[in-house]
Amino acid sequence: MGIVRGRSGSPKSRRLHVLKDRLAAVRADWRAGRVRIVRGGKRLLNTRHHLQAAGLTEEQWRQRWQARRWFLQADGESGKRYGNETIRVSPEGQVSLRLPAPLAHLANTPHGRYVLSVRVRFAHRGADWADRVHAGRALAYRIHLDLQRGRWYITASWQIPPAPAIPLSAALAHGVIGVDTNAGHLAAWRLDTHGNPIGRPRRFSYDLSGTADHRDAQVRHALTRLLNWAKACGVQAIAIEGLDFQNEKTREKHGRRKRFRRLISGMPTGRLRARLLSMADQTGIAIIATDPAYTSRWGAQHWQAPLTSKKRKTTRHDAASIAIGRRALRFPIRRRTAPPPAHRSDEQEHRTAQARAGVRGRQETRPHDTGSCTRCMPPGHWAKAGDQCAQHRSGRTAEQLLLSP
Template identity: 70%
Template structure:
């Protein structure tokens, strides 16, 4: 058996540094037509600027950025040009990070396949020697050798793009672009697809600017909810207000974090806005976002765990939670919060938010100030070489919402003043089932492995070992109640052997030679009269009778 890996220390996850709220825009037909025309025009400018930035490659500098912004200013305005160029830089940087991650994944896959191809067919893995297992059959070996050449060709293309600073971005989404060639399978008609494609490629976003009126001069929302935008120069004829502005008929009300938003705009602090059109629902939305000046510092770990913790085991269809006190003892009953990850992205997101809301309400009812979760990372968990032909398990890991669930939980818990503690996920399910599943299962309560894992997560966050504490002694000295679960430390020698007997007699009586009647040897016999135990001898018979 190989050595267990070292368990990393637990830590408190820092809270979010930004805030985003969204509300619906109930626009009229005239407002929708103007927003569509402005969004399509600015979207074409954003697409051209992204192409120009990609052609510049890694040799980008401030002078090149100034030239691009100057060209866009003449075709729109200075503020729209600034928003477009900033969005272009963010998109290019995101694509570069994606290229780096893709290259690392390809190199890992190539190294794994080469290691397995070098092993004999059917060879078993040797973790101590660092040897991978061989492929099962000759057919599989041949298929993997062909896949190796495909991966190497893909890696060469990505490395060439990386060296040239060229990124490949589809404005509107690659999935929606592929849907254009499979309209019948998607159940769409061409005009419906074109409406979605046009809506996704529109650009109606403006960064805020502190010191300007209501924190944004391009897309402005007043304290009364009035929405207006600065029109580009070629579309100035659509203005219905002075200074080339267009004012929408509908007002907006941010109910969630509305007071925080109002406090910012009344002092003219920067707020960024984005207008989006959902073609499927036929609705327009506006999103306001801003950065907090000084994010709240993370609580010390001991302070966050002073009132216990709610341990959470994340699964692909539910969250298993259990409240533990500061000593690591489970309190109350296990809780399970189910969610469904099938359907659209909006449905999945709503399911996750609903489950996390119930989890936070449970933590507040319990009085706990912290929630412990596993610091999961399935970066290479979906690879074919890691899990072989187990497509079902790979598919399960692929749909596991690790990053989204954690980011959602951190942002939602910050509003409830609940800390989130991340723990190392090593062996939590295995050790939780080993030490907690059977003892907590009763005739009226069935404990699953996930419930036991939530206890393991909580105890690791509290700094306690996952093993249970010692069972108190039974009411009698026989083994009818079972052996005590005294567990020695892993470094104790001969811990698997039997316990040595203590010296002295097994009973509580006085040892020989001690006690009140130690000098009277006759009193040590079972009967009370010493004469009964005197030796006797029969007299010899007379010779003459």
């Protein structure tokens, strides 16, 4: 008598059932109005059961737990005095709190307010904060305890209005900086208005290991150096690839290619784009998102070898940054082709096969020779000879101009 063995299904189907169960649990909590939030953090809460592995005593853990839960936060409102009624900070740095009715007897000033004895100041963007305070515009404050330093800090935040859109031609009037995003660094190269690389390539490294605050600080530091270099060069636009790996990291799509999934997971595309847009608005630099197709391959094919010398080694990422910058400038990625060999075409009539005589900057296709030819060409064969996009890639070479919100 034979034994029939049942199959448990493929890994994809099992993972689908697990995701459906998680979705059902989340929907049940949402219908019941149950919010699963741990004040202080779920990771710190679980550390309580593994104090020896974390190297903490119960008292040290209790101090961290209380420090995470000791904070006071209030959103601002435009039209109120100094931009916030609950937590009010004067231009001189005096902090006062609006106490609730059960605690009104603890107030040390009229109208149920408690004034702190210390003064505060904002070292970062203090001028912007002072302008909003004098104008009575909305300011949100958060008071929290830093356990390691043993100090209380107050953080001010406000919403930045959308920046006005500028024409693409105006943003590219002084050239562009092409940036290639990689796992661990940003490769950048400056291009002039004709699409030619200027100077030497730059590399801005970052380390995405460690905590979330450390990773965010690393990305912010790399972008700060990139924007400072753009300001020093006088460039008003930065071209970056419009990458989005949100749907590319799944195991269902790439299977067991763990190395490739780890590589694309190490590229902070979404976080980098959001941070770059917000930081570029403060410096007046426009961000251009370009089509990422074949930039690394074509850049290495047309620019890596010509720009490599004994004193400078051009990497594949540096060549890709040139391709990104040229695509933002609406130029083809390829370089000017060499003339044909002698006794094969026209005795090297043109030293370059794309630029017309007297035109130094514009790179165009070679003009059609109307003389005799050995083969018969169909009508309209040269109709799209000057169309850069048709020869290179269908669609637009530069997708859109992005500015920080």
